[in-house]
Amino acid sequence: MIGAMERAGIGVREEAQPVISMVDVGMTYPNGKVALADVNVLIPAGDFVFLVGPSGAGKSTFIRLLIREQLPTGGRVVVAGRDLARMRRREVPRLRRRIGIVFQDFRLLPNKTVFENVAFALEVTGSSRADIRRRVPQLLNLVGLHEHDEHLPTQLSGGEQQRVAIARALVHDPAMLIADEPTGNLDPVTSWEIIQLLIQINELGTTVLMATHNQEIVNAMRRRVLALEHGLLVRDESGAAYEREY
């Protein structure tokens, strides 16, 4: 499997150093709302982690801190070996190329074809045409959409649109893929197809962090679960279910 993916041009990583390290991380908004408090998390490379918790528990803030959309008001966040608080503003784009991200609402550009949507992520980071022509078909192949490259997003099903978003998130061969409720808008069958794709990507060496409300998937997968409640990390368990089982 990995050999096949290597041939497809998708990088395989073997290092086990943490991709994410959060130490005593806290986030209090100017209005006084505490979004995260004393969060300590270490995610090694190659892990597949679910981030669960009710709405307002701090999942979105957790993700925003990882992509340095916000800086924590306390503690330290290190991603791919870089302390985000010490990172200069102009270094942030380079960090974001190390982290792929997909959302519940796909966020595709409706007036661009599938090929152009994926190519856009390469184009805006200064990749050459040759790179784009080589890389985009590889990724569309990986997500099983190579025959739909001329379609517009509106001509695709929800699951297919999410696959395009995943292909786009992988264009820079990131160390980590963050999926924020990727199955939130999908039916159960399609949701499983997306999960299978994420597992496949994880097996290629990309660390996957998936925020979700989907109990069925979390319970069936039995992976590491980080549970947030009221901004506190109340559970960090491997091979766990959505809810506490003891």
Place this chain on the structure above:
Amino acid sequence: MRFFRFIGFTVVRAWQGFWRNAMMSLAATATVILMLILLSGLLIVISGLDSGLHFIESKVAVTARLVGPPEHAAMTEEQLATLIDYVRGLDGVKDVTYVSPELAMQRLQQTYADRGEKLDLGGANITLYSSIEIALTDPNASQSVVDALTTGPHKPDIDRITTKQADYDELLSIIGTIRTVGIVALILVGAVVLFMIVNTIRIAVYSRANEIEIMRLVGASDSFIRWPFILEGVLCGLIGGLVTIVLVAIVWDPIQPVMVRVFQMPTSVSAQFLATLSAVVLVVGLGVGAIGSWISVRSNLSAAA
């Protein structure tokens, strides 16, 4: 290579952005054209009047009519030489020219000839007054020269004095007024232009908020995000500048003889004027476009996505 890809990307995106939001872009460009036409008109009029001013400065500033027949005896050459030496020694005097009655008559005939007429004296033998024409290094010295002639040792030699001071002052005041009114009008129109460009780019930024957000998430650098918008504003200025240059070039043929004849602008200056004016128009157009879009990008980009 990467730099050229950045330039290519920026130019293509700016061009697409300009036409995607065509109504606003063209409205902003129209205001740029309006401002640049106003600027061109102002520069043409002020340059013309300035040339007129230089022309007056370079010409005789003070003319002193000398006493002579029939009321008085004509001045001797010696008296004349003494007078001219005296005037040359006065402060602010550049040059003194003696105009004999014969030369004065020739000039009068020439003036008639220039109008296509012939001076008809009806056979009478008329002798014109002789005079000295005094050119000044500084037009403001005119009064002191007049004072020296009317109160000094050569007072008896002088019959009447005329100066160009009044013309000079009047022209100076006209230039001052036009310049002030023009600059105020330019500032007002400039403010409208900036407002239009800032708004055009603001709309462009908000209409592409999704794209900007995706660009940020996939790791596009700030320059890839910002410069297409800045260039879009510059494009309004560039197109506005080019259209204005074409318009000015079209009306330049009827204007140029006026500059040379009416304002006495030297032909060499007039020939270069269009090139200088075009350069000014282009630089101002590009500058206003760049400043407007820069302001807009700074204030709207982080708010949009």
